[in-house]
Amino acid sequence: MNFAKEGHQLLDRKREVLIMELMQVVHSIKNLHRRLSESLKKAYGTFRMAYVDMGSEEIERANYAARDILEINVSDRGIMGVPIPAVRATNIPETTKIGLLGTSSSFGEAINDFGNAIPLLIEYAEANLTLTRLASEIQKTQRRVNALENIFIPDAADTIKYISDVLEESEREDFFRRKQVKKLKK
Numbered sequence: 001m002n003f004a005k006e007g008h009q010l011l012d013r014k015r016e017v018l019i020m021e022l023m024q025v026v027h028s029i030k031n032l033h034r035r036l037s038e039s040l041k042k043a044y045g046t047f048r049m050a051y052v053d054m055g056s057e058e059i060e061r062a063n064y065a066a067r068d069i070l071e072i073n074v075s076d077r078g079i080m081g082v083p084i085p086a087v088r089a090t091n092i093p094e095t096t097k098i099g100l101l102g103t104s105s106s107f108g109e110a111i112n113d114f115g116n117a118i119p120l121l122i123e124y125a126e127a128n129l130t131l132t133r134l135a136s137e138i139q140k141t142q143r144r145v146n147a148l149e150n151i152f153i154p155d156a157a158d159t160i161k162y163i164s165d166v167l168e169e170s171e172r173e174d175f176f177r178r179k180q181v182k183k184l185k186k
Helices: 002-054 056-066 105-185
Strands: 071-079 082-090
Touching: 002 056, 002 071, 002 105, 082 105
Parallel strands: none
Antiparallel strands: 071 082
């Protein structure tokens, strides 16, 4: 019974820690969402200007020259036994490799703006994965806390009471039998 109560307390503390971590992630997601929206709005604005200046065929040709391979590595770190992703990227394009022939300056700006948005996108993806995993673990922990609180601990208490009642009754019966045996011996 004490073991179940200690387990309940530990799970309750785990749930509280996970909820605090979840609240921090929600706050950071709000901030990241705002920053990412601003960054992408700027990038799409300069891309529209490039589209007007160059046209779709020229943009497509110039885009092939500007492509860098983006490598993303995902590793896990743990918070209270929950694997939380750590997303890192390598080869983030820093500047364009486009020549001046056939492209406009707005195209180069658009590529740079989209390149600047990549780290924010990666942070946003990491935060959303973290949010999903934390929420899932909080649900599991809450179910376990509820099961201990509402099912296991009350059942164990009832079982302990039943066993102690049976033992007391057995002791009374044994005492009564001994008295009867003493009376018969006299």
